[in-house]
Amino acid sequence: MLPDDDATGAVATVTGILERTxxxxxxxxxxxxxxxxxxxxxxLDVDDEELLDGHKLRYDRHAPLxxxxxxxxxxxxETTREINLAHYDGGLAQRTLAxxxxxxxxxxxxxxxxxxxxxxxxxxxxxxxIKGWVMNKxxxxxxx
Numbered sequence: 001m002l003p004d005d006d007a008t009g010a011v012a013t014v015t016g017i018l019e020r021t022x023x024x025x026x027x028x029x030x031x032x033x034x035x036x037x038x039x040x041x042x043x044l045d046v047d048d049e050e051l052l053d054g055h056k057l058r059y060d061r062h063a064p065l066x067x068x069x070x071x072x073x074x075x076x077x078e079t080t081r082e083i084n085l086a087h088y089d090g091g092l093a094q095r096t097l098a099x100x101x102x103x104x105x106x107x108x109x110x111x112x113x114x115x116x117x118x119x120x121x122x123x124x125x126x127x128x129x130i131k132g133w134v135m136n137k138x139x140x141x142x143x144x
Contacts, residue, residue, distance in 0.1 A: 001032045004058065007096035008068045014097060018073035027101070028084040031094055033116065057118030059090035059126055065099050072104045082110040089116035090126045102133035109136060113143045 002010050018024065033056055083101055088094055102111065113130055115123045127143045134141065 002091070002093045002097070004091040004093050007066075007093040010093045010097045011068050011070060011100050014101070015070050015073055018075050022073075022075050023079050024075040025079055026082040026084070027080055028086060029097070030086040031088060031116075033087070033089065056089050056116035057122045057126070058092075059122045060092070061125065063092050063095070065092070065096050067096055067100045067103070070100075076101065076105045078107065080105050081107055082112070083108055084112040084114075085130070086114045087116050088113055088126065089118075090122065095129070098130060099133050102130065103135060106135045108134065108139055110140045111142070113141075115144065 014029075018027075083105060085094075085098055088098070102108070111130065111134055113127060115126060123143070130143075131141055
């Protein structure tokens with residue numbers, strides 16, 4: 001799980017892992033949703049229609065995405081050819097991490113994004129944002 005209020009920590013943690021995998025070719029990040037507090041949840045009182053209307057996307061286009069200044073792992077610059085973002089919800093930490101990875105990976109030839117449940121217009125904005133961060137503009141990009 002990636003706490004939304006710790007973008008710097010997320011980048012530092014992933015950078016540390018990538019430094020230990022210098023020949024990494026495929027990076028898949030599977031973002032687990034934050035657990036809901038069942039004590040405060042009204043889940044049992046929610047009808048099926050309300051459940052269908054709910055979504056997990058957290059996109060805020062005005063949120064600052066200040067990527068921390070860290071050394072770029074060599075695998076991002078040289079060997080990582082594919083980046084997958086699974087269950088991407090657009091929270092601040094996830095967006096910061098995705099921006100860091102995609103802007104520092106010139107050899108990536110494939111980017112795949114799988115969005116959390118939510119409205120198509122938010123998913124479209126997130127997709128456009130991700131496409132804008134990819135260094136290799138000829139990369140194959142797929143979104144679900």
